[in-house]
Amino acid sequence: MPSNGCWTCRDRKIRCDEGRPKCQKCAHSNRECRGYGLKLSWPGAKSKRSLIGNPSRGSTDSKSHGSIFLHTDFLDMEIHQYLSKSAGRQVHGESNRDLLSLNRPVTIHWKPFQLRNTEIDLLAYFESVASNTLATFNQTRSELCGLLFRLALLDTTSSSKCVLWSILALASLHKNGNQYQTMQLKLTAVALLKSSSTDGVDEAVAVRHIAAGMIMTTLEIHSNEDRDSQWTWFLCGSGRLMHRSLHILEALGSDGSMLHDWTSYYGSLTGFTLRHWRRMAPISTSVGSEMPDSRMVKPPPVCSPSTHKSMGLPENSHDFLKLIRDIFHGILRPSDAGYHDPAYAESLKDWEYRVKKYTVSYDKNTEKDRNSIRGWDDNFQLELFKLALLIYIERSARSSSGQSEKVTSYTQRGFAVLSQMNYCELPFPLFIIGSEAQSDEERTLILGLVRSGDANQSHPLSRLESMLQAIWAQNDLETNYELDYTMKLDTVMTSSPRLPCFA
Template identity: 30%
Template structure:
């Protein structure tokens, strides 16, 4: 296309002579010629020919007004996806196997089964226990109130009496002080903390408390109410997980399948006389059904690279934990649709499957289609429609229509896309346009695939935006992204491709984890798996880790990748550089900068530790200490020659070696209480043993010895107070360890050191000199792991041998 002139002449709307490299008109006029290159133009505000500017029309048809114009952009990845879908459609038959419903054979004589058969109505309708709220801190009371008023509505539900689930959860949380009810209460507080403030520390602490309560509740007899509370806590905690996690985690899938297993093995779906229990089991039914859709169409480890594909068949991803049947005995319009939706998922196959041509297969699809059409929203026989919940009734109808649409599309021509089909799509978009919000992702996605024009696409985008603006629900951004990817592929393809093929490739290529067409799901059985992981991943807080013994603790404990190791050092950068040089690639090490003698610094250490561990801590190794060469190698009488220096030395030793650790223990107690090991170890010294000092005339290191003796007394005091809580306090001497550089000591100090070594040899004839940090840490940790309150270790001061033999 010929140039229309330089940019300057075009802007002035004058004729350009188009001379190269610059036009003569601009040169003669003394103007800067902008040349003939490509220029970006932006619409003027009053340019009515531009579609993206101008005021919005105030006159619109009835309904909720549209927001601003939106664009759906196509990227190079979309083009790669388009090419792959096209080639797959030409070369491969994309097959999806049905997700089996493996029946679970229940043991009829179990206590739970008998409870289920003999259950009295409304097992879960306990009156709130006033003491439960009274025991909460003021902050947690406010958070629980927030859960009641707002956060509980972020829990997505579908089924008979689904809207009652938040109220049931609130009543469960306040029913009593049992561990199972406590789990519901603590998980409620965790969700509220995340929903309101996105406060990581408080959320993690409450979440861990809920998990601990669930574990504790399994130690005794588990009744029907306890099992229901496990599901209730799972509802809340899994909602929290979905809201906090990225799309790289498939934990929700294990939660979904585990919940169904809990319902079946506990016989909870046999209890038909309890309205609360039916609502909870209905929640499990909903999520389990939606999991089947994801399992049918998502393939793990999918690579968007056509040349690397050997087989494009999407055999169903089916983890063993998901081999459980659907909850039974559920009645009502929503559950009838869910049961039929499950049959659809398990029935439909691809056109290339030989079974698709059999009369039996065709008859089965036609029967399912007929059943779905026969269900009418206003039918009252056998169905319960809540006239007080018009929005929910609209959602139920959307599920019926989306099931019909999916069935007809996936039948690959066996069922016609006739006028009825077109009418169903039209009805659905009328409902979508009038829904204030929509928390149900499955119908959004199915009808997103049917939005072929801008008007319908805007209806969906507006609905998603209204839902996000409401503030009660999680972000629908992942579903919105999937819908937009589908729209790009529809615009790129000239004709329709295999429906199942498109769903499989798009879901597998755009999702690193199994896509969740729902909000959350969980179960106490899965929580036990998570809890076991927590139990097998102990956390260690070590102070004084920049060098010497502390650094060796970090080295040995971080060698196990299951351990979480937190170091406290004065110079974080230097310590991290040393770790990277000597222990590259150890991602389980966390270094926090600070000084043990600074209270605010120690407080920050505990705050950061809580964020790392989720609010718990198993071990503290209080290693940080100070000992100068001046006081370490001179007798106490010689130190008296400089009283001011001696006094400062004493204060420094006590502040670091004693006072700092006392503050550390007090501040860390809340985390230790939530831990499993519950062990606080103070690294002491044989110099703190008066008998050892007097019997072998150990005259050196007086300030250090005195501060370590004070630490031993503090540990005994802590043990006396907290032993009843199962927290072990203990002082351990690491032995004489080769950690000091002797190159700068004076002759007099070196003589003092030699005299001390000679005294040690008198005490222990086999003593040959300092041991290595490696040997010392190995021996100390052996003592730590063996120690227990039951064996009388609490408050004790022992050596690295576990005895009073210091060398």
């Protein structure tokens, strides 16, 4: 279950980003990441601190005492670690927030031992491996994993079961691939979603449906079915349900905020996808077929750009998500009415200013970071996202792929940041910054990051690689003319056999 970071970061007394298989803090400092498991030390018999082999304090006859065994659980060790920081003494004025965050596990009605062995194995695989595929924004993966487990194992209702079977399906996909077991688990989860809605969706059911829908979104994104865009159905269903259940999520406190930000993050970046997907006629190829195939499943009407825009984001959404939404929904094409209006030019300047000035501010009264992005513990990730947005604003404003001093400056800074990372899990910055790569060194760097992320199963970045190579090919062919930037993105993203996801 959730940890407080790898043992290397704990020993260094710094905050860990809890990356898998090793955290970025250790990777950036070239240190060995010693993992997240429970670590117990077994002192020798002659050690003064030994609990085994030594008599208790006050004992005069060591022969009358045997070995001492401790019956502890994970929380006991966490409390011990907390107390050992101050040797059991309360420091005046020091906050107890670390202690308050330690809660005994809630008793659940549906215990894992009631599941079959194969299902228990999949739960363990999800916790240790498959949960790393969850694209997080304002939460750590361990926190999100813990929340999903609580929702899945809360009781025996169909709404809890649909969360559980969604988890099992995602774990099976990453462990076994698109095999029969994965398909059966997925169909069971969908059937449970339907059956738990027959009598209406109350507050408890709504929360679990949002969670199950987001897990199914992740499953469909990672599926190897090239002609499958069903992730948009699950995402938009979760998004619409979230908008109808904001008061419920608010009442749930941190758990509700976690689901809210998780869903909103995907929804915000889907705005970029829908701006460029299928915005042009199918491309005729030399063999007389069409690319992409017009018979492929299109995004559902509920996810059309106009509908997606009308859904918007709630007022209590994270400020950075609001900024992303404003940019993707506000950028105009040269053919759009208002493209040449002075008001639109002012909007572009405002977005550029807001992106540049966005920082994490510290509130001394609450000792919390306002507008912090807890899923992005490393400043590199926020900087990359800001640079990608600035490049996209500048390119879209000029609607040109030609030379630009601003783009050159942003790109150079972006590659300077990327060169310090061992892997990157943010598809949007990788795509936008990577599209500007000109030299073999820059393209090799991008491909290395894409492939390392794909190898870690953090995101299906192999599809991103094919789109980047298509962009680079067009950039290399662009010698005597300047391509329209927006049309280039339209064409490359539309040529992808499935709806791309950049979350």
